Amino acid sequence: xxxxREMMRGAGPTAVxxxxxxxxxxxxxxxxxxxxxxxxxxxxxxxxxxxxxYNLESKGLVSSREKAGPNGRKRRYxxxxxxxxxxxxxxxxxxxxxxxxMGALGLTANRxxxxxxxGLALDGGNG
Amino acid sequence: xSDALSGGPSRGLNRILALVRExxxxxSGWQTLIEESGLPPAVKETIFSVLRTARLWQSEKLSIxxxxxxxxxxxxxxxxxxxxxxxxxxxxxxxxxxxQRSKERNRPMxxxxxxxxxxxxxxxxxLGLCVYLYFLAGTAVPQEDYLxxxxxxxxxxxxxxxAWPVYRTAWIDHDFLRADTSGLNxxxxxxxxxxxxxxxxxxxxxxxxxAGLTEAMREGSRLENFGLKLELDIxxxxxxxxxxxxxxxxxxxxxxxxxxxxxxxxxxxVLLPHVHGFQSAADFLRxxxxxxxxxxxxxxxxxxxxxxxxxxxxxxxxxxVVSTFVAFSVHHKGLMAIExxxxxxxxxxSEAELEELQSLVAGYxxxxxxxxxxxxxxxxxxxxxxxxxxxxxxGRMTNEGLSAFFxxxxxxxxxxxxxxxxxxxxxxxxxxxxxxxxxxxxxxxxLEVFEETLDSPIYEKALSDDLExxxxxIEEGSAEDLVxxxxxxxxxxxxxxxxxxxxxxxxxxxALSLERFKLxxxxxxxxxxxxVPDQLALLPRDRCIDEVLKLKFESGMPVIYSxxxxxxxxxxxxxxxxxxxxxxxxxxxxxxxxxxLWPWIEMEEK
Numbered sequence: 115x116x117x118x119r120e121m122m123r124g125a126g127p128t129a130v131x132x133x134x135x136x137x138x139x140x141x142x143x144x145x146x147x148x149x150x151x152x153x154x155x156x157x158x159x160x161x162x163x164x165x166x167x168y169n170l171e172s173k174g175l176v177s178s179r180e181k182a183g184p185n186g187r188k189r190r191y192x193x194x195x196x197x198x199x200x201x202x203x204x205x206x207x208x209x210x211x212x213x214x215x216m217g218a219l220g221l222t223a224n225r226x227x228x229x230x231x232x233g234l235a236l237d238g239g240n241g
Numbered sequence: 242x243s244d245a246l247s248g249g250p251s252r253g254l255n256r257i258l259a260l261v262r263e264x265x266x267x268x269s270g271w272q273t274l275i276e277e278s279g280l281p282p283a284v285k286e287t288i289f290s291v292l293r294t295a296r297l298w299q300s301e302k303l304s305i306x307x308x309x310x311x312x313x314x315x316x317x318x319x320x321x322x323x324x325x326x327x328x329x330x331x332x333x334x335x336x337x338x339x340x341q342r343s344k345e346r347n348r349p350m351x352x353x354x355x356x357x358x359x360x361x362x363x364x365x366x367x368l369g370l371c372v373y374l375y376f377l378a379g380t381a382v383p384q385e386d387y388l389x390x391x392x393x394x395x396x397x398x399x400x401x402x403x404a405w406p407v408y409r410t411a412w413i414d415h416d417f418l419r420a421d422t423s424g425l426n427x428x429x430x431x432x433x434x435x436x437x438x439x440x441x442x443x444x445x446x447x448x449x450x451x452a453g454l455t456e457a458m459r460e461g462s463r464l465e466n467f468g469l470k471l472e473l474d475i476x477x478x479x480x481x482x483x484x485x486x487x488x489x490x491x492x493x494x495x496x497x498x499x500x501x502x503x504x505x506x507x508x509x510x511v512l513l514p515h516v517h518g519f520q521s522a523a524d525f526l527r528x529x530x531x532x533x534x535x536x537x538x539x540x541x542x543x544x545x546x547x548x549x550x551x552x553x554x555x556x557x558x559x560x561x562v563v564s565t566f567v568a569f570s571v572h573h574k575g576l577m578a579i580e581x582x583x584x585x586x587x588x589x590x591s592e593a594e595l596e597e598l599q600s601l602v603a604g605y606x607x608x609x610x611x612x613x614x615x616x617x618x619x620x621x622x623x624x625x626x627x628x629x630x631x632x633x634x635x636g637r638m639t640n641e642g643l644s645a646f647f648x649x650x651x652x653x654x655x656x657x658x659x660x661x662x663x664x665x666x667x668x669x670x671x672x673x674x675x676x677x678x679x680x681x682x683x684x685x686x687x688l689e690v691f692e693e694t695l696d697s698p699i700y701e702k703a704l705s706d707d708l709e710x711x712x713x714x715i716e717e718g719s720a721e722d723l724v725x726x727x728x729x730x731x732x733x734x735x736x737x738x739x740x741x742x743x744x745x746x747x748x749x750x751x752a753l754s755l756e757r758f759k760l761x762x763x764x765x766x767x768x769x770x771x772x773v774p775d776q777l778a779l780l781p782r783d784r785c786i787d788e789v790l791k792l793k794f795e796s797g798m799p800v801i802y803s804x805x806x807x808x809x810x811x812x813x814x815x816x817x818x819x820x821x822x823x824x825x826x827x828x829x830x831x832x833x834x835x836x837x838l839w840p841w842i843e844m845e846e847k
Binding site: 140141142143145146157159160161162164165166168169171172173180185187188189190 | 291304305307308309311312314315316318319329330331332333335336339340342343344346347
């Protein structure tokens, strides 16, 4: 299920930062893993991903560098900065609160948890 | 955060310099990179379309091109077809806009400042260009012949013979404009030589040189009108007029550039070449009157005095304040000529001659001498040369107009005590945005104030009041005040000259009546009231207080005085600033002494 644009605008950067928290990645790698681990929810086109990455970079949340990959091809790799980690932590708390609130409202909390449980466990809890 | 900002100032500076180099010199190669990427044409075209329209630095485009090329290559390596990758790419136009926006955010602060500054400079240049074109597009089209207005009186009564041809012949014959009348004076005092002075013989010799001219001036002065037509360009005068007025003028070269923005087109620059001749002629006539007094020739004395007043009347033919000042000066020489004979040769003139001179002096209304039409014509002429004309008397400043104002009137930019920024630049802006109609109306308002104040004696309206009212009229205007401040006549100067002339006239009339009384009764009157009605219809008033002029006697001779602007009667004591040199106070200075009007004591030098 693809997210609508407005939802993507809010969730997309957090999802990207979450992936970059563990390791640096290059553009296509990010696209792949986002789609895979979100079970298709975060299917970003390149026209969306790269602007998002540049925005995060302009805010100092990620940094980038060019280096050669295993196949010798030069790519630009992105990683989370210290500032980005702090922001990500805040976003996690926000999302946890959001999920909890939605659950309290009666939006099926189990279904939401199930959708995220095996991938992007943003609540850090029971996936 | 980009590498540029993470490593401190020197690393940031190096990065900036690298950016400048990358984006300044030679092609970036991003197009070549895409061409040589080996990707299918459709993919290349997608990447091209993203980067082609994005307003990015060359180095940024190169970096993005590498990234996008790598992205498609990585996808293909993972088994995704290029068609699929293209479908997943999204809208290239949207991508271009988003990438551009985000890259701009990522630029160093200094580049953002430089960009903002560049935009600001461009806007200012555009604004300046618009303003320049605004002025450039406006053209002044002068239509009124204001010089004809000023020359109007010269053409009045054209059927009657005029004095100018008579004067002209004499001036040409004597090269009169080069005449130096200082030879008529006592060297040490500058006063007219008398028989008792060492310079008397030399003065006579000089006067004899110009005897023919003096006779011509007497002859011409009897005619009603002067009749000289003023021209803006010396070349427009007739050869005879040029010979008399500009005997040493050399015509400029044919291709000579005109002086100033408008050359000789503005009447504000009109010359009054004849006025010096009038002053010199009055000096010769006054000397001849003194000589005639010494010779016992009363008829010639009166003839010369009448001639001086006639020349003064001719000098005032133009409605220009400068002409009036010259007329006052010439008439004052006439009054001095009367004083010369009454004080030096008191028994020379008969009752009839004294009465005739009294009527002559009393016959001039000096208030009416002052005519401001010429000043107005000059300003309106300047406006019609410097503003456009919308057909309703209004218009805006032209490019030539701005240049003219700041060249014709050097003081227009800023005065000595004024701030350049607020008055110079601000003044320029106010003038540039001024309306022709507003300036003209403001000037007319000012002249109206002038006329009203000139009608009142000092005791009704002090000179200081004039100044305040004058200033308030000027300062009420905003865009107009520069014009008014620099082009308006000097109110204080005109008023002071007028008051001096009227007061001196009154004193001479009184002095003549005293002599007539003495001639009839064998002695001066004990009281001034005794002069009415036989010698005087009305007693002359003191312009400084609403009372009769003061009269006292020193060594048996009358002294007539005004109490002065302070209104305090000091007993006819003159101002003493220099030992052995007596002065009357200059009323413009607001002195505290009495103003001695008979015998005349020179005004204090400022």
